[in-house]
Amino acid sequence: MTEKIKPVSDSTVKMNSLMNPSQANLFGKVHGGNILKLADEVAYVCGCKHSGFPCVTASIDRVDFYHSVNIGDLVTFEASLNLVGRTSMEIGVKVTAENLLTGAKVHTNSCYFTMVALDTSGKPTEVPRLKLENEEDERRNKEAQYRRQQRLDQRFKKNN
Numbered sequence: 194m195t196e197k198i199k200p201v202s203d204s205t206v207k208m209n210s211l212m213n214p215s216q217a218n219l220f221g222k223v224h225g226g227n228i229l230k231l232a233d234e235v236a237y238v239c240g241c242k243h244s245g246f247p248c249v250t251a252s253i254d255r256v257d258f259y260h261s262v263n264i265g266d267l268v269t270f271e272a273s274l275n276l277v278g279r280t281s282m283e284i285g286v287k288v289t290a291e292n293l294l295t296g297a298k299v300h301t302n303s304c305y306f307t308m309v310a311l312d313t314s315g316k317p318t319e320v321p322r323l324k325l326e327n328e329e330d331e332r333r334n335k336e337a338q339y340r341r342q343q344r345l346d347q348r349f350k351k352n353n
Contacts, residue, residue: 197321201330204242205273208235212266212290223262228288229253232270232304236284239272240308243282244320248308251281254340256304266290268301276337280317281309283337305340 208231216227233250240248262268269289276283284306291298312318325331 198324199243199321200324200326201274202326204239206235206239206242206271208238208270208272210268210270212262212264212268214264217264221264223264223266223268225256225258228258228262228268228302229256229304231268232272232286232288233306235270235272236286236306236308239274239284240282240306240310243274243277243323244310244318246310246312246318246320248282248310251307251309252344254283254305254307254344256302258302260290260299260301262290262301263292265293267293273333274323275305275333276341277320277323278341279319281307282320283307283341285333285337305337307344 210231212223212227216223218224233253236250237248267290269291271287271289272284274282275285286304286306287300288302288304289298290301310318310320323334325334
């Protein structure tokens with residue numbers, strides 16, 4: 194039986210969402226939690242497309258908010274695989290906001306989700322290997338390997 198390998202481009206996902214007043218905080222800006230919820234959803238879709246199984250969020254690593262998101266902005270979430278393990282996948286999500294009246298776009302935040310694929314009995318299951326297609330994929334994969342090692346080192350320190 195041959196090992197299954199899928200390219201990054203097969204599971205890349207882009208999702209848009211219009212921000213409305215029900216998503217705003219007391220300052221009239223969109224709640225960071227709403228942005229994270231949508232980012233988690235797009236990471237889920239990306240993970241499912243790659244693995245062919247439902248996925249759960251195991252961790253969120255490095256959520257950096259660079260700019261606030263305003264009511265009326267069109268927010269774009271771009272998710273792609275950075276790294277796969279045996280049953281887990283690191284998915285990077287880039288978030289941009291566009292002012293529909295001016296056309297101005299700004300990179301609002303980036304975050305990294307670790308998703309785990311689950312089989313029909315709810316147990317972690319193996320995912321296809323990842324085929325890196327270009328220099329950008331290779332750069333993101335190398336950075337993801339570093340983040341993974343940092344997470345493992347942190348876990349080791351907590352358990353000892």
